[in-house]
Amino acid sequence: DADVTQTPRNRITKTGKRIMLECSQTKGHDRMYWYRQDPGLGLQLIYYSFDVKDINKGEISDGYSVSRQAQAKFSLSLESAIPNQTALYFCATSDSPTSGRARDEQFFGPGTRLTVL
Amino acid sequence: AQTVTQSQPEMSVQEAETVTLSCTYDTSESNYYLFWYKQPPSRQMILVIRQEAYKQQNATENRFSVNFQKAAKSFSLKISDSQLGDTAMYFCAFMNTGNQFYFGTGTSLTVIP
Numbered sequence: 001d002a003d004v005t006q007t008p009r010n011r012i013t014k015t016g017k018r019i020m021l022e023c024s025q026t027k028g029h030d031r032m033y034w035y036r037q038d039p040g041l042g043l044q045l046i047y048y049s050f051d052v053k054d055i056n057k058g059e060i061s062d063g064y065s066v067s068r069q070a071q072a073k074f075s076l077s078l079e080s081a082i083p084n085q086t087a088l089y090f091c092a093t094s095d096s097p098t099s100g101r102a103r104d105e106q107f108f109g110p111g112t113r114l115t116v117l
Numbered sequence: 118a119q120t121v122t123q124s125q126p127e128m129s130v131q132e133a134e135t136v137t138l139s140c141t142y143d144t145s146e147s148n149y150y151l152f153w154y155k156q157p158p159s160r161q162m163i164l165v166i167r168q169e170a171y172k173q174q175n176a177t178e179n180r181f182s183v184n185f186q187k188a189a190k191s192f193s194l195k196i197s198d199s200q201l202g203d204t205a206m207y208f209c210a211f212m213n214t215g216n217q218f219y220f221g222t223g224t225s226l227t228v229i230p
């Protein structure tokens with residue numbers, strides 16, 4: 001089973017609709033992230049969370065909100081979707097420096113392709 | 118703010134040959150981590166190799182190695198004996214002490230049979 005899962009994998013929606021993308025992880029990591037990927041722009045950080053009570057804005061948070069429901073779950077919402085939010089969205093997790101496991105890389109989910117018409 | 122620059126949008130290499138992908142970054146921090154991630158057509162982001170800035174020795178992972186030049190803020194990836202399965206987008210990434218990641222715009226590598 002995948003360590004980081006995202007649902008849905010693909011979604012087509014209309015302008016103005018509310019959309020929620022979900023991310024779950026079984027790695028036991030404290031830190032979770034949401035990125036969007038656009039052609040030619042690489043990955044841009046939307047929001048990140050270092051624990052259940054911690055939420056931080058990334059580079060491009062406007063138009064998005066997040067919820068950290070539990071250590072293992074981090075959801076991304078588009079309150080009123082617009083066409084320029086069409087992109088590939090990735091969730092990622094990482095361990096905290098205090099965990100003692102000494103791993104600093106990010107582990108990515110499979111991505112959600114979102115199309116806003 | 119940190120920035121990561123990959124100046125080669127596309128590259129190609131003959132199978133079994135060697136190719137080097139370039140990456141430069143800008144930071145005022147002295148302690149940080151650098152990564153190369155691979156994204157094949159499946160879209161999955163896969164870690165290829167990592168380098169800790171305080172280590173002078175260049176990291177190697179089988180056919181993948183890096184040339185880390187801290188003073189020049191350069192972190193290139195060398196792929197030896199290229200294989201068809203190496204065809205993918207490659208992203209250079211920087212992680213600061215706050216555990217925030219910054220990604221370059223990617224290099225699309227095609228391995229030609």
